[in-house]
Amino acid sequence: MGTFKAWVIDKGETGQSLAFRDFDDADLMDGDVTVRVTHSTLNYKDGLALTGTSPVVRRFPMIPGIDFSGVVETSDHPEYKPGDAVVLTGWGVGETHLGAYAQRARVKGDWLVPLPEGLSPEQAMAIGTAGYTAMLSRMALDAHGLTPAHGPAIVTGASGGVGSVAV
Template identity: 85%
Template sequence: MARFKAWVIEKGEAGQSLSFTDFDEADLMDGDVTVRVTHSCLNYKDGLAMTGASPVVRRFPMIPGIDFSGVVEASDHPEYKPGDAVVLTGWGVGETHLGAYAEKARVKGDWLVPLPAGLSPEQTMAIGTAGYTAMLCLMALEAHGVTPKDGPALVTGASGGVGSVAVALLA
């Protein structure tokens, strides 16, 4: 199998370590789609995982990175074929399943979504998991009948991540 570059978190007696290394494709976890990762972003949770400041990573070794966009290289999933542009956010990737800070990822096809029309891979990762989470929250408010005429919305943590995207969407 091919080797590719990846950030890898290891844990030993001396604690957690992070290295940029060659990773063997044969060591990727189970999944029915292999993706060539083209873009990712840095989330608060990724920072915690990479620094070891919080117990985000639940198995070692771990490739961190909770979201990515990329191109399908191989697929046994009925909805994806090689060459398809895809996006992934969440699903324990970077925590319990090898993540996005690598040139390749192997995941379950059910975790993927096609790259949305009109968005580039760069734009999807600029939005990232934080933007996706903020959008889901706003959709839940709308589903419960909350509208701007109901009054102002309070957003906490608006200096970055989910909060800043929520403020932009609410505006």
Template identity: 70%
Template sequence: MGTFKAIVIDKDKSGQHVERRDFDEADLMEGDVTVQVTHSTVNYKDGLALTGKAPVVRRFPMIPGVDLAGIVETSSHPDFKTGDPVILNGWGLGETHLGAYAEKVRVRGEWLIHLPKGLTAFQAMAIGTAGYTAMLCMMALERHGLRCTRGPAIVTGAAGGVGSVAITLLARAGWHVIASTGRTHEADYLKNLGAAEILDRSELMGPAKPLAKERWLAGIDIVGTHTLANVLSMTRYGGAIAACGLAGGMDLPGSVAPFILRGVSLLGIDSVMAPRALRLEAWSRLARDLDLEKLDSMTTSITLDQVMEAGREIVEGRIRGRVVVELG
């Protein structure tokens, strides 16, 4: 047993404290697989945990980081052996179980999946929970029977991680994508990813009418609150919106009118506890369907030492696209 570098969140009477320090391997939590972490990423949830802006962390001390890619060091789980490249998203990592901003983790084998063929560890973390969630949203819209030939799709929070990948996936599948953002100066970036139109988020931020002019058939919403209420009020008859985020707030100050007068559906997307079969399908689709050149264009990389600042920046809306943390 030795020590390894980690970002650690602790809490006392004066509040939450975050520091990079050595962590004792003997203090890792129970699990049947130990993984040497080579890459992680920075999601909005990670930013909330690092800044304490929301009660993401449920035990202290906590190593944050909800995503990892790495190499199996030791395993007593039948599906994994030493040397296997693996990834992990969710399952309480960085919330209730010591997370990915560390050189080593110990986890339950059923939480892991093998690194999908066709992806490097770096690319898998460029996708991360954000891109994986975007794919879950797209799959939900497809299961609902929606097709790009019937109308456009809107993506809110478009310049963020989920939004950037969602635009890329939808555009490649043939959708006319409307990108809603408060960073209209990022229009060229969003159009390069595949957005056909840019919509200033201010158009969706006021109180929503029960029903407004029909504008899109489908959507992926990362924002919540008034934005989601407005998006629903403008959804075409029989359309659906996949909701996966709360960057603007947890409330939904809208009306039942879109649901009962236009047959609109609100599809809730959970990425944390999604069943294994759904995870495998989503990651297989990402490896096959995501334009990796577009993924590269939206991705930057940082070191473990830069994670705390990145957490502040993502919560403040100052990060575009995806950020990979390189630990290897």
């Protein structure tokens, strides 16, 4: 494989730095699926990681980016084969596990979800982690039997990702 381009956060004596540079496949973390990343998002947590204003990143060097869509390049996981379109949200990616702001990511296949039929990689990332979280929140309300007939709901943080999708 070789090298690929990635945004990389490092931490030195003077603090955190961010650079777009070559990253070596040999330095990717453990995982049984390697994905060619085609799309990602910029979440609030990603902004904190990139600017170093909050301790989001837990190890260095770190490739930030908490979610992606892409195409499987190699796989030792029984559910995925090269060419499969996949989505990943969460799992510590971009915090403790090298993330999405790169041309390639190696992750555990159990963290992946097949790209839903009828949804493009761009659409999956337009929804992103925020939309996925909003959907899970809605499903939790449904599971508890809460409906509009129960009265108004309060949505906080509606200026950002989850809130704006939920509203």
